[in-house]
Amino acid sequence: MKVAFFYRRLNQGGIQRMLINCAEYFASSGHDVSIILIEKVGEYLDTIDPRIKIIPFENRQKANLFRSFKKILLKEEFDVLFTASPPLNIFAVLCKLFINTKTKIVISENNNTVSLFNNNKLTASKLTFFGIPLVYRFADCIVAVSKGLSDNLSSLALIPKHKIKTIYNPAFSNNLLMHMHDEISHPWLTDKQVPVLINVARLANAKNQKMLVHAVARVLKTRQVKLLIVGEGPLRDMLQEEIDKLNLREYIDLVGFQLNPVSWIAKSDLFVLSSDYEGFGMVVVEALATGVTVVTTKCDYGPSEIVNDGEYGYLASVGDEEDLANKILYALKNPLQKENQMQRAKDFHVDTVMEKYHELFTSLAVS
Incomplete structure (x- = not known):
């Protein structure tokens, strides 16, 4: 079977890691696998299995995107093409409607699309939103990465729920286990004096690390902790200013993007996700895989x-720094059993999840 995965570029992000996990599974199963990129850049490029073919667009100017994509599809004659964001989903489906190709298009919804309207800026993603009810129904298959997202997409796209498959992201891989014990040189982890909290996410509004900074300020009134924030993004300067304003530089460190953040999580005492919205939350699974309390x-x-409504992690109210601080304090006093956390992560193992994708792709390829 000839399979392609389509995305903009391979920079940091949960969707990118998910696509790589999918591609590597199919490659290791003996299939002909390609990753199509609008732009051949990104931190993950050098980590790709050499069996996977990287196909960049010939021309990434907006006026030439369709021509570049058409040329790739007609030349490669893929059995199945998989993509995973609303703009690219719509682009891929529309292209197929205008191209004489037998390639089956599987689109995946990975984000809470309503979140696009959380600010007043008019963006391409917002404009894409209005195309979802019109275009998604022409895809060969629609996948959502959580049950809640599936229900949300059904109402947005005006598509019956039974036509949307829910398949969780393949977030737990053997590669993850391999890097869990990588050495880390950060002094807060190598010479631990107090509990270390860790957040791994892009520094962006959706992840709400500003609220996390304020929650940690509240925690520090009760007990000593340190917080490591792993990731890069447009809000780095704002977050650093907030940390400095609250005199928290000796307690909170922005350590930037790390290729294998699981090694950082494994050496911390508590993983904290402060997001306002997510589509899935791959990093929560990665944290569970280390056994750390979430x-x-x-x-x-x-x-x-993922945490099964509190069975495998503590839940705090969205946007509530006081509740988040209280949950952090409670979790530090009441850590969850490592064995249970690690066992839950296995439910999202690549081999388990990808069996569903393999079955789906195979059925489409022969239909």
């Missing part, structure tokens, strides 16, 4: 499903 906001849609 505190996450009960945001739409994935994290609460």
